[in-house]
Amino acid sequence: MNPALAGVALAVTAGAVIAASSREARAALVGLALVLGFGPFLAEPLPGAAILGARVVTGVLVVYLLWAVTASNESPGLGSRIGWPAETAIALGVAIAGVAMASGLASLDPSLPPPAEAPDPLDALTPAALALGAGLASLVVGLAPAFFGRGALRTAVGLLLVVQGLVLARTGLAGPPGALEQLGIDGLLLTLGTSAALIAIIERRSAGDAEPGDSRRGDDGRPARATIGTTDRDAAMPSAR
Amino acid sequence: MSVLLLAALTIPGGLAAFLTFGRPRVGLAIGGLTSILAIVVAASIGPHDAAPLVGTVVSGSDGLRTVALTWAAGIALLGLADVLVGSGGATLGPSLMGLGTGVLALSVADAGIGFALLTAGGMATALGPLAWLHGAAPDVALLGLRLLRPLAVAGFLGLAAVAWGASALGPFVAGDPLGGSDPALEIATGLGLLVVVTAVVIRMGAIPAHVWASRLAEAMPVAAVPATLGWGAAGFALVALAWVDVTIAPAAAPLFAERGLIALVAATSVLLGGLAAILHDDLEHILGYSIVQDAGIALLAFSEIRPDLALAGRDWLIGMVAVKSGLAAWVLVTRSTFGARRLSELRGWARSSPVLGLTFAVVALGVVGLPGMATFGARGLLTESAVASPFDLFVLAAAFAPIVYLGRIAVAGLDRMSDAVLAAEGTRPRLRGIRPAGWSAASVAVVARAVPAAIRANRFVIAAATALLVAVIGLGVATAGIAGDAADETLGGAGGATGATGAASRFEAGR
Numbered sequence: 036m037n038p039a040l041a042g043v044a045l046a047v048t049a050g051a052v053i054a055a056s057s058r059e060a061r062a063a064l065v066g067l068a069l070v071l072g073f074g075p076f077l078a079e080p081l082p083g084a085a086i087l088g089a090r091v092v093t094g095v096l097v098v099y100l101l102w103a104v105t106a107s108n109e110s111p112g113l114g115s116r117i118g119w120p121a122e123t124a125i126a127l128g129v130a131i132a133g134v135a136m137a138s139g140l141a142s143l144d145p146s147l148p149p150p151a152e153a154p155d156p157l158d159a160l161t162p163a164a165l166a167l168g169a170g171l172a173s174l175v176v177g178l179a180p181a182f183f184g185r186g187a188l189r190t191a192v193g194l195l196l197v198v199q200g201l202v203l204a205r206t207g208l209a210g211p212p213g214a215l216e217q218l219g220i221d222g223l224l225l226t227l228g229t230s231a232a233l234i235a236i237i238e239r240r241s242a243g244d245a246e247p248g249d250s251r252r253g254d255d256g257r258p259a260r261a262t263i264g265t266t267d268r269d270a271a272m273p274s275a276r
Numbered sequence: 277m278s279v280l281l282l283a284a285l286t287i288p289g290g291l292a293a294f295l296t297f298g299r300p301r302v303g304l305a306i307g308g309l310t311s312i313l314a315i316v317v318a319a320s321i322g323p324h325d326a327a328p329l330v331g332t333v334v335s336g337s338d339g340l341r342t343v344a345l346t347w348a349a350g351i352a353l354l355g356l357a358d359v360l361v362g363s364g365g366a367t368l369g370p371s372l373m374g375l376g377t378g379v380l381a382l383s384v385a386d387a388g389i390g391f392a393l394l395t396a397g398g399m400a401t402a403l404g405p406l407a408w409l410h411g412a413a414p415d416v417a418l419l420g421l422r423l424l425r426p427l428a429v430a431g432f433l434g435l436a437a438v439a440w441g442a443s444a445l446g447p448f449v450a451g452d453p454l455g456g457s458d459p460a461l462e463i464a465t466g467l468g469l470l471v472v473v474t475a476v477v478i479r480m481g482a483i484p485a486h487v488w489a490s491r492l493a494e495a496m497p498v499a500a501v502p503a504t505l506g507w508g509a510a511g512f513a514l515v516a517l518a519w520v521d522v523t524i525a526p527a528a529a530p531l532f533a534e535r536g537l538i539a540l541v542a543a544t545s546v547l548l549g550g551l552a553a554i555l556h557d558d559l560e561h562i563l564g565y566s567i568v569q570d571a572g573i574a575l576l577a578f579s580e581i582r583p584d585l586a587l588a589g590r591d592w593l594i595g596m597v598a599v600k601s602g603l604a605a606w607v608l609v610t611r612s613t614f615g616a617r618r619l620s621e622l623r624g625w626a627r628s629s630p631v632l633g634l635t636f637a638v639v640a641l642g643v644v645g646l647p648g649m650a651t652f653g654a655r656g657l658l659t660e661s662a663v664a665s666p667f668d669l670f671v672l673a674a675a676f677a678p679i680v681y682l683g684r685i686a687v688a689g690l691d692r693m694s695d696a697v698l699a700a701e702g703t704r705p706r707l708r709g710i711r712p713a714g715w716s717a718a719s720v721a722v723v724a725r726a727v728p729a730a731i732r733a734n735r736f737v738i739a740a741a742t743a744l745l746v747a748v749i750g751l752g753v754a755t756a757g758i759a760g761d762a763a764d765e766t767l768g769g770a771g772g773a774t775g776a777t778g779a780a781s782r783f784e785a786g787r
């Protein structure tokens with residue numbers, strides 16, 4: 036077992052729990068920063084310095100973007116309904132299951148040496164097992180906020196946890212992605228964070244608007260068409276409509 | 277090198293156009309210039325166009341040139357129409373970012389990179405225009421979340437399937453070519469196929485994952501529809517086809533249940549998508565559900581894993597996206613010209629505007645098709661091969677639903693003109709009155725100063741001509757197809773699976 040990698044895996048798992056369960060935007064973003072900042076280090080061999088730097092900087096940038104648009108405002112909908120102890124229990128359970136899965140998978144890979152007769156339990160904590168465990172933990176605790184979160188920030192936190200969890204699980208299952216795929220994942224994280232930040236800005240703009248569900252909403256509850264899809268230019272050129 | 281140049285041009289250029297759209301002239305100048313340069317660079321992509329990029333080779337092909345050129349031309353022309361009569365060009369920058377990431381994704385032999393880039397590009401294309409929409413903010417924010425989630429889920433499922441394919445559980449390591457069929461591996465292979473097809477169903481907005489596509493079509497500017505639901509989704513499906521070809525096909529598992537389920541979902545999408553397009557009365561929904569129906573036919577390429585069906589699927593995907601770009605351009609210009617979106621309000625549109633009538637005729641020819649056209653043959657082959665007889669005839673008949681829903685639009689166009697059509701400016705050129713002194717008797721400088729007014733006065737006719745050009749390009753691509761180009765050089769990744777080579781070599785090393 037590599038103690039440094041075990042520490043990184045613990046930090047990623049703890050960050051995922053904090054991000055998914057915190058009711059404060061700043062704390063949730065600190066947790067997300069732990070996941071996105073430390074996640075790229077959970078690989079053996081480590082990617083090159085440039086790729087590693089790009090992954091970490093992207094993570095920090097995504098967190099900063101979300102911080103800039105939400106931290107100074109109230110962010111409704113944050114926090115887990117089941118509370119952080121339950122989230123922690125789920126994350127630890129899934130992480131242990133991930134480590135066990137990785138041990139099983141290692142026995143299937145013909146390129147790896149056969150396991151020792153009486154292995155030390157800590158030997159199971161290989162880099163692949165740590166990545167798979169932390170990745171599955173991050174993925175599972177991110178699912179609820181990603182798909183049932185009400186606000187942009189909670190949805191963004193959930194989706195980013197799922198992406199990073201998937202990448203870590205992929206690292207544990209099939210080895211670290213190639214350099215260009217790492218950059219592609221960087222692009223995905225950045226676009227996801229920027230899109231969520233954009234939606235958060237629109238939400239903030241809505242604070243001055245009327246409540247949803249007013250006359251601008253159609254009878255079926257869908258957005259009223261006449262208001263969406265128009266721009267200032269349309270208003271200036273009424274004949275164009 | 278051309279592919280890299282295209283990505284290096286369109287991603288930052290599109291971002292700059294998007295960020296500067298608050299100053300419309302600057303944003304449009306950047307976006308317009310980037311679009312024109314993108315067409316030039318896309319035309320230079322070729323089969324010998326290979327360049328190393330951080331451990332991977334980015335390579336071009338004739339098929340990729342067709343895709344990139346049609347995609348870039350569609351963005352430029354739809355962007356021009358959008359600037360003249362639509363949302364003012366809000367879709368131009370995000371669409372360019374989608375083009376850059378999409379072409380780059382199709383040029384690498386790695387499905388993981390492809391899915392990641394196409395998901396990022398899809399998010400940028402779909403959500404970017406939201407920044408400049410001035411609707412009810414809570415509704416726009418809700419719409420944004422409803423678009424973000426399905427796009428993300430599709431990408432996640434694609435990445436998960438690729439991770440499985442390259443893992444010790446995947447067919448490259450677990451599969452033993454000398455050991456006969458392994459039931460566990462067969463089940464895993466079937467699940468892998470279902471996961472990646474589910475990603476494609478969600479990304480393309482096929483039934484039952486069509487709700488987000490319907491919302492996109494009804495609420496976003498029309499110019500954003502082909503960029504998001506068309507080109508980006510087609511690129512995603514192309515990468516998925518390449519992954520299936522490399523990862524699932526060699527396993528040679530029968531996968532009867534999985535293939536039947538995929539054929540059922542595809543047939544449902546063809547039947548219900550066509551029915552919804554027939555029943556709806558507004559142009560945006562007709563456009564949206566017609567794309568849903570096309571997605572159903574494309575899905576048939578996954579239900580039977582054969583090289584000829586994969587090529588037919590590619591032909592269908594690219595041809596139909598090009599044709600539906602023409603339909604989107606026609607919807608955009610018709611809606612803006614007459615200020616109406618319902619067929620009941622658009623009676624007599626073709627009599628009022630012959631240019632739009634001609635555009636519609638070209639689009640209808642491309643959508644319905646004629647024997648000898650690539651998309652016509654692809655549709656027949658896909659339905660015949662993937663659906664059991666005699667149900668294939670029902671699906672094929674349903675695939676010709678465009679005759680009904682486009683026929684309704686045509687009949688409405690030849691009817692007596694409605695009040696909205698009578699009151700519209702129409703698409704006839706207006707050259708008189710822009711400069712009282714006349715065009716020939718003035719200096720060049722004076723004539724140049726009068727050009728903006730002439731463009732403003734003739735914006736509808738210019739937009740209609742632009743839509744006609746998009747429709748003609750779409751008809752050309754639907755006729756010629758790309759399968760012949762792509763037969764020798766696979767589009768969407770020759771390797772097709774992340775880590776496939778590495779996993780295979782690990783397998784060999786372990787033996």
